[in-house]
Amino acid sequence: MKKILLTCFMLVFVLYAWAQDRTVSGKVTDVESGEGLPGVNILLKGTGVGITSDLDGNYKISVPSDGGTLVFSFIGMKKQEVQIGNRSVVDVQMVTDIAQLSEVVVTGYGSQLKREVTGSISSVKGDVIEDLPMQSFDRAIQGRVAGTQIAAASGQPGGAMNIRIRGTGSINSGNDPLIIIDGVQVASLGQTSQGSSNPLNSINPNDIESIDILKDASASAIYGAQAANGVILVTTKTGSKKGKTQVNFSAQEGVVQPVNLYDVLDAQEYLEIKAEAQRNVGIDPAGADGVFPVFGNPEDPSTYNEYDWVDNMFQDARFRTYDLSMSGGDEKTQFYFGGSYNKQEGQVRRSDFERFTGRLNLTHQASDKLTINAKLGISHLRQFGSIANGNFINGPWVAAFSAFPVVSAYNDDGTFRDYPGSTFPSHLARYNIIQGVEEEVRLGRTLQTVSSASATYQILPSLSATAFVGIDFSMNRDDNQRPSTILPFRPAGGSILVNNRRTLNVNTNYNLNYSKTFADVHRVRALVGYEYKFEEREGASLGANGFTNPFFTLPGNGQPLQPGGFFQEYKRLGVFGKVDYDYDDKYLVSATVRRDGHSRFGSQSKYGTFYAGSVGWRISDEAFLENTSFINDLKLKASYGVLGNSDIIRNGAPLNYAPQTTWGASSGQYLGGGTTTIGAIGNDNISWEEEEAINIGVDYSLFNNRLFGTIDFWRTNNRDLLFDVPFFQNAGVNTNSVYDNIGSVRNQGIDFELGGIIVDRGGFRWDSRFNITLLKNEVTSLIGGQDTIFDGNFPSLVVGQPVDFFFLLEYAGVNPANGRAMIIDKDGNPSYSGGFEDASIRGSAIPEGYGGWSNTFSYKGISLDIFFQYQYGNEAFNADQYNLLSGRGIDNQSTEILNRWQEPGDVTNVPQLTPTGTIASIDQYYGAIGTDRFLSDASYIRLKTVTLSYDLPTSLMQRAGMRSARVFVQGVNLLTWTNYDGMDPEVVANNNGTGVSSYGAYPLGRQFSAGINIGL
């Protein structure tokens, strides 16, 4: 603070000493490359005198005889102030300023200085996620951006993520944001269906320069009908004009460990529990119908064969990543080349993920008016996986826990045992899950390119035209082989299913950019453009069974079965315009309008118009705050707009033909003849879903830029929701619903970002960034004024409730007198049985808040990054417990079952055991409706990443001929604090279509790795 004051005084003093009588010259160079730096602003402090450096970085400036202070500034570089003293030559070396780089944000069809932005945009720079051991960038930015909730849908390597920007606005249409990679609007569906697949896997996160997230209407309205769920803009790296080619190489190797697996019973406990269940209903476990003759006697270990399925199913998995990049160029041409190889084993044995990526980004200045850009990316992914989430007998995360602990997966000779059935009751369809993951082939391979080309022509100094074309093209092949060595597949002679898919997704746009400053203070920027996009997805599948030998791998070696295929396309076009105006960098106004047409909508309603406006006031530039020295930058901003959503989703896939009634061939045949039926009824009136969004916020940077951040208050009203309106089943159409624009949802919240340099002293620096988003989600109206919509017997939407909730009975525990489970009935009394009228909404899966906190401690080349991620206020239903704590049947159980009620007076949550799980004909776990016994608070705080790195000293490096070298160790998902009773509170939602419950979900593992990054 004192320094600032001192500077101010000096400034005044200098002004009085005004005299201009000598010349200072020098050269400005880049400290990294040593090359001259052109275009650097050089200002004589306290005066209006300033010039820029020439092409070689040289400058010459007149200064007063007693010297003064020169201020050197250049975008992306640290500002420097140099006392001239009596020197006549002042050479300056400029240093890259990471913090300042973040001041440029990428907006739709262009970029803007952050200080001028009046919308709500959050940015993550590439260096934040560099070398994190994660396959896709969405995983890497989890928790780092306010207003953006990112959660893993699966812990499988390369698994999908769920991203929600500012809440869940749509009820049963798409809620995924629009993701744009170098201008290419990428498809939101994963390619392979073997396991969980993330559509962003084709982009190597280390190739990314920046990620910008457009959250409010003003920022995203330029994308009109795609913008309602927010927009994520990803920009990959480019070369530089500055001399020497830079090479970067990094290698990393590590291990992933399963954590927090369920504890299940060992053989003896298992037998005792099953015997107790039988005794409770008067069956003698040692008798003819008893468990002892079949499974073994707990007293006599020779009667069973103890085996730990869980231990044998999951593994400490290895992973490694190699990454090579080169960048450089000259005045006319710049390039960035990147290549990577990544292989990661899964926590389930035998499963893995392997990826190659390549990238070449080129910029060429063809003439002084024409610039050509190409960004070419290619990737090949290979996923060999077990079933990712859910499923029953063949899902490792289900079957490994429920398999009998009294038989081994192997015969004595080391071959796989047929899962028992002849002397045992049939269980798990006699599928030996360990043999399954070892011998079943579930292979997905995808070749994908996300590439673009563009040309910009400078028509006038203030006017340029850009043409852009981008493609996202992928070819995928899935092989699923079920060999006859596995018992359940033996009768059919094994089977093979092959799926070939192709996705072509093209978008092209043409726009004019205008930028001019009038009378020094009126700055106008304008953009008009046209865009066209189409997407085609198609596929063909074929299957065969009846293989004479399990080692045949081509369908042609068996008997043909099940040909199948699909074709889906949509088209979209739009025209758009945007005007930004600011007066003296102080008063900012922006307006956007876009008109879009989409083939998904009815013949009379294909087009929609979307718009937004915003204002900003850089109050820190006002005279009355000029002397408030602790404020460096303070901007108030507000925006309002109406955006669109065209993502009609039915059964997880985009619905492209909603206006049409479909008369199509249905699968199947009769007497060899094909069958046709009316598949779905169309609605020609269907149109856009709209989101009205309002945002009021403040961007601040205080105390010499040591404290900075953003606070946004926002509300979105989503209306005309594209809702799959059910009609009568008895009308007799297979799909008994039509899409219509009905219902509305409100989301509101606060995004809060705070960053600071807490300590910066003696070479030690502590940087900290914290963000939190507070969120409230509510259905505000439904079809025809109804207040509830039912799905079967269950309410699925209720006005005044969030769009996701749990409708369950309230569990009242176990009656200590007799061991029977009880619920609270509709009158508030404990009861043994409960119907739908006794059930109520017991919680929601939508969190009340989420965010992250990152800390970087650095001292002389040593740097420690500690990053926490959290969410709270959401519940999760742990459906695994249905199997693991039911007490019934012959499934193995969680050790929690040992707390069961045994005799009058026992106080516990686990009812008395019976072989059928019923007492007096009443299901003790209320399977038909469910109780909140298995619902738990899924709030958590997770120590997400810790990275310790050491940059070797520059002097040492220079001797070794290297630019830089860094060694690092890091850990991911190291610790989790939660009350959730399942394996992972993050991977809980929407698994395998089982609703918002975790069933057989693939949890995230704990990762440790070490690596090196070398720059040449």
Added chain:
Amino acid sequence: MKKILYIFLIGLFFTSCDDLDVVNKASLPQEVVLADLSGFEAVLFAAYESVNDFGYYGQTMMIAPEILADNMDLVNLSGRYEQEFVNAENAIINIWFNRYTAINECNIVINLIDDEYVDIEQADKDLLVAEAKFLRALFYHDLARVYGYEPGQEVNGFNSSVIIRTTPTIGLSDADDRPRATNVEVYEQIEQDLLDAIAGLPVVAAGSPDVARANRTAAQLLLARVYLYWGRNAEAANYAQQAIAGDGSDLVTAANYVDSWDDAAFNFHPESVFESDLRIPDWSTVDGANNSLHSLTMNTSAGFFVVTASDELVAAIDQNEDDVRRDLLTTIPLGEMFTKWQGAKGTVPFQENIPILRLSEGYLIAAEALGAGAGDPFLTAYRAARGMAGGVSATVDNVLRERRIEYMAEGHRLFDLKRLGRNITKPASSGVSTINYSDFRLLSRIPQSELELSADILIQNPGYN
């Protein structure tokens, strides 16, 4: 440089066409799909194929009415039929949606075949319509017995049956809110359809591949059953005898009866007059193991074997040691296994055709409808075909014993008890006490979502809320 600008502008021009037309390759317009004979046949075939859906005769209608009554024991817990075994409140037969979908397909054939753009010979039209009416009658018969009481057997006078739709739903306005018709109205609708079908359908040989499609004998037999349920015994006896006459086929002899269920040798059961044909493309690779009758009743090695014959059923068979049907049960450690569903048709395991109407029922309907005395010869002829001596009077109880055993694992038991107003004595192993005829669980619950959509003109069955 100007050239580039021109290319730029030309590109702009090309892409700026307002091209938002897309192709749905999975669909065709109605007037293209329904232009000719093969088009209507394909819609009719969709209705035919639905007969062997797992949610209908492919599984539910064969197993659920047995295990909800007294013929089956549950021996494995896999989530299948656990609730039905103990007659839990919502463990009901739910064929509502899948039957109305098939009824709509019949309605499309019956109503749209006379549209002006349809190019089909009149004789072909008549045959397709007669087949569609037979199927529609079958579907309404099943809906009526699952969701409503039989006329004359109402509890507390509750006579609501199901919703009648005889015109197709091809647009949203057709999907209107309707109340349930009375049971008599539904029975009259079924009667009319079957009379029309009988008039329009040919006679085919029992047990031949022709029984995969509707035929006169099948329609007569179904009509006989409907009259029997309706209490119109004279008409029941009349149509049962017409069905017995049929094409002149006889019942399988006692010596051959057990072998007649070998579906590798007999793709169609020799007594079948209507049987759903099943082929390889009908199933995915796992359907057989997960859902087939063979998997659930017989396959102890690679299926989801869950049910065996109840002790009470076995005792009923054992009352007569000559009964050849005892050999359709095999003793295994878990109990007495049904061996009807052998799943041995063709090359794909688990598959077999599903018999819906068998000639033996004609004898049993005639015997029951005519009663002791006049009905005795039919019962005697029938018993002879199952290895048992005659001389048994055709009382309801005597006929009911034969029906229970004849159609074990074929899904008649619950409906036979219900139409007669009998209580259900559950197997001792279920631990469930006797379910009185007046118990609300005898009628299935109508899907709650239907009631939520209705403007209160659709009512739920009593007892469900």
